[in-house]
């Protein structure tokens with residue numbers, strides 16, 4: 001274990017670290033540019049991928065809230081399920097049409113943002129500031145304005161569809177304040193069915209504390225409903 005981390009983090013963060021370490025090994029390393037803050041290795045056990053080792057990359061100066069954020073992702077790895085599990089659902093319930101947009105990267109991104117929504121309360125309960133919850137939320141405002149202005153629901157390209165799904169899950173599952181109010185209203189008008197699908201998904205998400213150990217992918221049902229709705233919406237478009 002990295003002593004610099006242990007000497008710096010506060011008690012709530014230490015508590016979370018011990019909780020996570022009961023399930024998987026955690027290693028810390030200084031973050032280099034372009035590398036993800038958290039990832040993990042899995043092994044196959046009884047047909048499931050089980051996380052065994054998480055790697056957290058930290059910034060300097062070290063802040064407990066940032067380490068806690070990544071540890072909460074680690075907690076999700078063993079309590080919520082993994083991107084591979086969502087991708088299995090995509091392969092099971094989607095059609096050729098929607099599979100063009102529901103890529104592995106898209107599933108990873110949806111899972112990541114779902115985790116933020118689910119663990120936000122736990123983060124706040126640990127005593128951290130909501131303004132420090134994410135390093136940065138880069139929303140391309142200008143690009144979005146142009147996209148929204150030229151938007152025509154009946155002539156969407158595949159890129160438009162990917163853009164819409166990405167924007168929706170990013171801002172609709174973003175747990176903090178009302179900063180995306182305008183965009184959310186725009187999206188609601190643009191594509192009501194897709195909007196409602198994500199809204200229902202968000203409503204169906206439980207609190208992280210409700211998850212018990214050893215469950216296999218407890219969000220399977222919720223993801224399945226979401227993937228089916230995205231699929232139905234994609235098929236309703238003239239794009240293909």
Ligand SMILES: [Zn+2]
Nearest residue numbers: 069073112116
């Ligand atoms: Zn995160």
